[in-house]
Amino acid sequence: MTADVLSLTDRLQDTDLLRTAAFVDGEWVGAEEHFDVRNPATGEVIAVLPSMDASAARSAIERAEAALPAWRARPAIERSRILRRWADLIRDHADDIASILTAEQGKPWAEARGEVLYSSQFLDWFAEEGRRVYGDVVPSHTADARIIVLKQAIGVTAGITPWNLPAAMITRKAAPALAAGCTIVMKPAEQTPLTALALARLAERAGVPSGVLNMLPSDDAPPIGTEFTTNATVRKLSFTGSTEVGKLLMAQASRNVQKLSLELGGNSPFIVFDDAGIDEAVEGIVSTKYRNAGQICTGANRVLVQRGILDDFVEALRQRTQRVTLGNGFDHGVEMGPLIDAGGLEKVERHVADLIDRGGTVVTGGRRSDLGRTFFEPTVITNVGTDTLPWQDEETFGPVAAVTAFDDEDEAIALANSTEYGLVAYVYTHDVGRIFRVSEALETGMVAVNSGRVSNEQAPFGGVKQSGLGREGSRYGIDDWLELKYINLAGLSRR
Numbered sequence: 067m068t069a070d071v072l073s074l075t076d077r078l079q080d081t082d083l084l085r086t087a088a089f090v091d092g093e094w095v096g097a098e099e100h101f102d103v104r105n106p107a108t109g110e111v112i113a114v115l116p117s118m119d120a121s122a123a124r125s126a127i128e129r130a131e132a133a134l135p136a137w138r139a140r141p142a143i144e145r146s147r148i149l150r151r152w153a154d155l156i157r158d159h160a161d162d163i164a165s166i167l168t169a170e171q172g173k174p175w176a177e178a179r180g181e182v183l184y185s186s187q188f189l190d191w192f193a194e195e196g197r198r199v200y201g202d203v204v205p206s207h208t209a210d211a212r213i214i215v216l217k218q219a220i221g222v223t224a225g226i227t228p229w230n231l232p233a234a235m236i237t238r239k240a241a242p243a244l245a246a247g248c249t250i251v252m253k254p255a256e257q258t259p260l261t262a263l264a265l266a267r268l269a270e271r272a273g274v275p276s277g278v279l280n281m282l283p284s285d286d287a288p289p290i291g292t293e294f295t296t297n298a299t300v301r302k303l304s305f306t307g308s309t310e311v312g313k314l315l316m317a318q319a320s321r322n323v324q325k326l327s328l329e330l331g332g333n334s335p336f337i338v339f340d341d342a343g344i345d346e347a348v349e350g351i352v353s354t355k356y357r358n359a360g361q362i363c364t365g366a367n368r369v370l371v372q373r374g375i376l377d378d379f380v381e382a383l384r385q386r387t388q389r390v391t392l393g394n395g396f397d398h399g400v401e402m403g404p405l406i407d408a409g410g411l412e413k414v415e416r417h418v419a420d421l422i423d424r425g426g427t428v429v430t431g432g433r434r435s436d437l438g439r440t441f442f443e444p445t446v447i448t449n450v451g452t453d454t455l456p457w458q459d460e461e462t463f464g465p466v467a468a469v470t471a472f473d474d475e476d477e478a479i480a481l482a483n484s485t486e487y488g489l490v491a492y493v494y495t496h497d498v499g500r501i502f503r504v505s506e507a508l509e510t511g512m513v514a515v516n517s518g519r520v521s522n523e524q525a526p527f528g529g530v531k532q533s534g535l536g537r538e539g540s541r542y543g544i545d546d547w548l549e550l551k552y553i554n555l556a557g558l559s560r561r
């Protein structure tokens with residue numbers, strides 16, 4: 067055991083939440099191969115986990131298939147009660163799960179705790195929505211018939227989640243799946259399986275029946291992705307991650323015409339008009355660029371500022387950025403943690419070098435932190451040209467605000483839309499007419515006006531263009547886990 071193992075277990079009130087096995091059919095199981103989970107702030111190994119393979123995925127899918135009929139047949143209110151219990155348990159253990167999350171992911175503990183509470187809200191929300199899966203009776207074109215529309219659970223499903231939101235992305239998929247009556251086999255990201263396994267442990271305690279929720283840690287994702295997409299028992303895959311992997315899974319899923327929900331990359335514009343509140347907009351940047359060290363798919367990759375307020379805005383952003391405290395997420399007062407790994411750091415460095423080479427001016431930051439490892443200073447770069455990597459549709463995925471000036475509304479819209487992605491756009495202005503004109507013209511699934519946040523359980527999260535397919539959260543989110551079936555009921559005339 068390393069010091070880090072001791073320090074993580076020391077932080078936990080309930081050490082049973084630190085699981086080092088896969089969860090299949092209600093059992094905690096091992097594998098021959100193993101992999102290390104490391105703390106990105108220190109590099110130390112915090113756990114050694116079994117690496118599940120394609121055959122483990124196949125047997126988990128079989129178990130999920132066996133569990134399906136009974137789960138699907140249960141009255142929605144019974145499934146709802148179990149999901150609510152799961153949500154309550156997550157809240158009861160929020161401190162412990164936050165510690166596990168910070169240890170494997172790096173984000174500040176308070177931010178991790180916020181994510182854990184947010185993850186519980188998807189369970190509450192879909193516990194309710196599962197009870198409102200209403201059908202329809204449609205007037206028929208013949209007098210002696212009625213058309214009845216039912217909504218039924220899709221069946222056995224699979225989920226693949228990323229490392230940047232290790233708790234919320236699990237429940238954002240598992241909650242609607244289970245509420246709808248589906249069963250699910252999930253593979254969390256290799257960097258952050260411990261949070262997912264802790265949530266699975268609480269699902270077990272909440273009474274989720276064996277086989278309904280299965281969690282497969284692995285550091286070899288492709289074979290599991292292939293099994294999830296090509297095993298005909300799996301009727302739907304929900305994936306959150308990179309566009310590159312999303313496209314690969316989409317190609318694989320074509321074999322069985324499998325249903326897909328994809329939450330992929332973004333290249334989000336953050337547009338500040340000259341009538342905006344500058345401090346308000348600066349706080350928005352902090353929320354989308356420095357939260358989780360900029361490692362969020364909704365991160366503002368291109369900051370567009372109207373020329374009249376450019377200097378004032380950049381100065382306010384510089385001052386605020388220099389107050390961001392960087393450090394180990396367990397340390398008190400830390401606002402930003404490390405990047406997830408060396409690959410993440412190299413990418414941010416490559417982007418910064420490109421921005422500077424092409425004429426950008428570093429206002430603050432721009433380099434690795436003296437803290438070492440994967441810590442990168444919160445950075446503001448201005449004079450950013452449209453020939454740079456963020457403008458060529460690469461996501462920086464780090465704490466770099468790349469600022470470009472624009473002159474008028476039409477130019478802002480054209481620049482914002484000049485991307486293959488369409489997840490979210492941020493717009494800062496107090497002009498009501500402009501709010502509508504710009505929001506409607508932006509080619510994105512979501513628009514945040516005078517706010518740096520879009521994610522909550524009530525709203526439909528998702529993108530257009532190459533940012534994905536489908537919506538998660540909201541009353542629309544459960545539809546992705548349901549099939550429509552129409553029954554043509556004829557012969558109703560008096561005989």
Ligand code: ADP
Nearest residue numbers: 226227228254255256287288291306307308311
């Ligand atoms: P990131 O670059 O942010 O890690 P990825 O798309 O690589 O994004 O990872 C998101 C999730 O997809 C993770 O759980 C990862 O293990 C998984 N993944 C990566 N490659 C594949 C693949 N070929 N098939 C299935 N899942 C994959």
